[in-house]
Amino acid sequence: xxxxxxxxxxxxxxxxxxxxxxxxxxxxxxxxxxxxxxxxxxxxxxxxxxxxxxxxxxxxxxxxxxxxxxxxxxxxxxxxxxxxxxxxxxxxxxxxxxxxxxxxxxxxxxxxxxxxxxxxxxxxxxxxxxxxxxxxxxxxxxxxxxxxxxxxxxxxxxxxxxxxxxxxxxxxxxxxxxxxxxxxxxxxxxxxxxxxxxxxxxxxxxxxxxxxxxxxxxxxxxxxxxxxxxxxxxxxxxxxxxxxxxxxxxxxxxxxxxxxxxxxxxxxxxxxxxxxxxxxxxxxxxxxxxxx
Amino acid sequence: xxxxxxxxxxxxxxxxxxxxxxxxxxxxxxxxxxxxxxxxxxxxxxxxxxxxxxxxxxxxxxxxxxxxxxxxxxxxxxxxxxxxxxxxxxxxxxxxxxxxxxxxxxxxxxxxxxxxxxxxxxxxxxxxxxxxxxxxxxxxxxxxxxxxxxxxxxxxxxxxxxxxxxxxxxxxxxxxxxxxxxxxxxxxxxxxxxxxxxxxxxxxxxxxxxxxxxxxxxxxxxxxxxxxxxxxxxxxxxxxxxxxxxxxxxxxxxxxxxxxxxxxxxxxxxxxxxxxxxxxxxxxxxxxxxxx
Numbered sequence: 001x002x003x004x005x006x007x008x009x010x011x012x013x014x015x016x017x018x019x020x021x022x023x024x025x026x027x028x029x030x031x032x033x034x035x036x037x038x039x040x041x042x043x044x045x046x047x048x049x050x051x052x053x054x055x056x057x058x059x060x061x062x063x064x065x066x067x068x069x070x071x072x073x074x075x076x077x078x079x080x081x082x083x084x085x086x087x088x089x090x091x092x093x094x095x096x097x098x099x100x101x102x103x104x105x106x107x108x109x110x111x112x113x114x115x116x117x118x119x120x121x122x123x124x125x126x127x128x129x130x131x132x133x134x135x136x137x138x139x140x141x142x143x144x145x146x147x148x149x150x151x152x153x154x155x156x157x158x159x160x161x162x163x164x165x166x167x168x169x170x171x172x173x174x175x176x177x178x179x180x181x182x183x184x185x186x187x188x189x190x191x192x193x194x195x196x197x198x199x200x201x202x203x204x205x206x207x208x209x210x211x212x213x214x215x216x217x218x219x220x221x222x223x224x225x226x227x228x229x230x231x232x233x234x235x236x237x238x239x240x241x242x243x244x245x246x247x248x249x250x251x252x253x254x255x256x257x258x259x260x261x262x263x264x265x266x267x268x269x270x271x272x273x274x275x276x277x278x279x280x281x282x283x284x285x286x287x288x289x290x291x292x
Numbered sequence: 293x294x295x296x297x298x299x300x301x302x303x304x305x306x307x308x309x310x311x312x313x314x315x316x317x318x319x320x321x322x323x324x325x326x327x328x329x330x331x332x333x334x335x336x337x338x339x340x341x342x343x344x345x346x347x348x349x350x351x352x353x354x355x356x357x358x359x360x361x362x363x364x365x366x367x368x369x370x371x372x373x374x375x376x377x378x379x380x381x382x383x384x385x386x387x388x389x390x391x392x393x394x395x396x397x398x399x400x401x402x403x404x405x406x407x408x409x410x411x412x413x414x415x416x417x418x419x420x421x422x423x424x425x426x427x428x429x430x431x432x433x434x435x436x437x438x439x440x441x442x443x444x445x446x447x448x449x450x451x452x453x454x455x456x457x458x459x460x461x462x463x464x465x466x467x468x469x470x471x472x473x474x475x476x477x478x479x480x481x482x483x484x485x486x487x488x489x490x491x492x493x494x495x496x497x498x499x500x501x502x503x504x505x506x507x508x509x510x511x512x513x514x515x516x517x518x519x520x521x522x523x524x525x526x527x528x529x530x531x532x533x534x535x536x537x538x539x540x541x542x543x544x545x546x547x548x549x550x551x552x553x554x555x556x557x558x559x560x561x562x563x564x565x566x567x568x569x570x571x572x573x574x575x576x577x578x579x580x581x582x583x584x
Contacts, residue, residue, distance in 0.1 A: 076561070126510045146508070188496060189509040193516040195552055196488060198571040203548040204480060205574035214578045216438070217481040218418045220522075223515040224485040228575040230512075232568035236561045243556045250553055254546070256495040260487055261542055264535045269368070269528045276524035279490040282497035283520040286506045 004165055005067035005094075006031035009056070011081060013037055013046040015128060016098045017072025018137030021051050023170035026139040036062045037073070046134035063088040068166065071097040076237030078105050082112040089113075095120040096163050100186060100234075102150045102179035104241035109152070117154035121163045124148045124182065125172060130229035143171030150179040187245035192253060194235055195246065197228040296457055297359035297386075298323035301348070303373060305329055305338040307420060308390045309364025310429030313343050315462035318431040328354045329365070338426035355380040360458065363389040368529030370397050374404040381405075387412040388455050392478060392526075394442045394471035396533035401444070409446035413455045416440045416474065417464060422521035435463030442471040479537035484545060486527055487538065489520040 008024065010017040013035040024030040035043050035052035036059065043055045056062030063069060063085060073081055078099060089095070095116060099105045102122050109120050127145040129136065147167040151160050164174045177185075204213050239246060263272050300316065302309040305327040316322040327335050327344035328351065335347045348354030355361060355377060365373055370391060381387070387408060391397045394414050401412050419437040421428065439459040443452050456466045469477075496505050531538060555564050 126508065129511070145510070185505055185508050188505050189513050193492065193513055196492070197516060198568050199548045199552055200485065200488070200545065201571040201575050202567050203545055205570060210574075213477055213480050214574070215582065216418065216440075216477050217578065217582065218437070219421070220519045221481050221485055222579075223518045224489060225575055226515045227512045228571045229579070230568075230572065232565045232572055235568050236565035239556060239564050240559055240561045243559065247553060247556050250549065250556070253492065253495055254549065256491045257542065257546065260491050261539060264531060264539050264542070267532055267535065269532045272531050273524045273528035275494050276490050276522075276527050278497060279493040279520045280522065280524055282502075282506070283493050283517050286509065287514075287521070290507065290509065
């Protein structure tokens with residue numbers, strides 16, 4: 001593949017940013033990869049692993065002549081990072097992010113990047129694992145996955161097109177969506193399940209007999225709670241940024257649980273079985289269509 | 293391995309009963325395996341797959357000279373099945389079950405098997421997948437897994453010992469527990485997570501935009517909801533049999549969700565992060581100790 005960008009800057013070289021770097025490098029789509037972030041030790045590790053080529057001394061050096069800067073930090077860091085990079089951005093630099101929420105990222109862009117809105121294209125790659133850090137980065141993380149773009153009205157079509165090409169070079173499929181749709185959809189299918197898994201493990205871990213309970217948990221528990229191993233700061237930021245949509249989803253789910261509770265108390269086996277059957281059908285259909 | 297039982301009768305040749313048959317056969321621990329159950333087509337399939345050697349014509353034929361009869365039916369069938377087998381049981385036949393709930397199985401045993409209580413040893417193998425049916429049976433399903441026995445005061449020590457040897461021949465580790473402890477523990481670590489997963493999929497599947505939501509669900513959703521593909525009748529029976537303990541667990545979980553909801557509404561990122569961190573630590577510790 002032809003080189004799509006000469007100088008790539010990854011801000012936050014963890015699982016997501018690091019995997020993007022590895023994927024573009026494997027595709028032969030990138031020249032030099034520069035990392036910058038909060039923790040020098042993480043950046044050293046990323047360089048030692050070959051995820052990035054060099055560590056930027058400061059923002060000015062990082063951003064000078066950059067073709068693309070990917071903001072791969074927890075969404076709670078997006079606002080200060082945008083404020084920091086704004087004075088140093090070149091007039092040609094494409095900017096994007098990987099945030100699991102889009103409304104807050106876009107609000108921060110309007111606050112800090114008004115001179116660069118044609119080239120700041122918000123995005124969210126639908127990939128990840130419960131692992132985090134550059135040591136978990138994989139060149140194939142995005143292969144066959146979706147990346148949702150939520151372009152701004154101000155975005156230049158060429159900038160959007162360049163970002164699409166980069167994600168496609170990582171093996172991903174790109175789809176467009178309005179940011180408010182994005183935030184509601186992912187509150188339902190991602191943010192809420194994460195909260196529910198964190199909540200169950202936290203609940204059980206706080207019991208006097210937690211040790212005994214955990215010793216009898218098996219494969220159903222393992223899979224249900226895998227995402228409770230996810231990155232606490234990242235999920236704190238997602239929950240705070242998207243809390244309105246998440247509370248809405250949680251309330252619908254609480255109504256579902258109230259219904260199930262009533263069926264249990266009433267000993268209504270027929271309706272419970274019907275509910276389980278409908279869920280099973282939907283889950284199996286999903287698995288067949290979307291490879292779950 | 294020496295043959296431990298000559299004639300094994302599996303009542304309900306699905307994932308659990310079928311895997312027990314395959315495991316004992318692979319261990320060389322069993323002579324003849326006879327299947328009996330509700331659906332002739334399922335039994336034919338089990339025979340065609342080599343899970344059982346023969347299909348019993350009726351209960352009398354099935355149980356005559358049986359060394360061990362395993363009741364591997366949904367727990368809602370345990371009562372009528374025990375009533376049916378009682379008149380045909382030989383005086384030496386060991387009896388056990390695989391029910392995910394024990395209080396109801398034991399109550400049924402006292403109702404119907406009073407002449408056989410020395411040899412009716414309740415058990416619950418902690419294994420399974422969201423798949424069901426003899427075609428999903430595997431000889432290694434129980435390898436490295438636990439089987440919980442909840443022996444009755446009336447049980448003969450030799451009968452308990454024989455059952456332990458059979459499960460150990462399947463590769464499992466046997467532990468003893470009081471039935472009421474069993475039912476509370478599994479309400480927390482198994483029954484509740486299943487209900488929560490069924491509930492989430494049912495909730496989303498009922499939305500006007502279900503199609504759109506499901507199309508954006510990814511790996512976190514996949515693992516969280518895998519158990520929503522479980523057998524509806526089996527889970528109906530478990531929920532009805534153990535509903536008192538399950539409602540208790542659900543109510544504790546609802547209190548946890550109410551706390552999380554308050555943190556969301558209050559925008560309390562610090563306490564959310566602390567909760568996520570505690571859950572993550574507990575989940576990682578569990579994973580390291582119990583291979584999740």
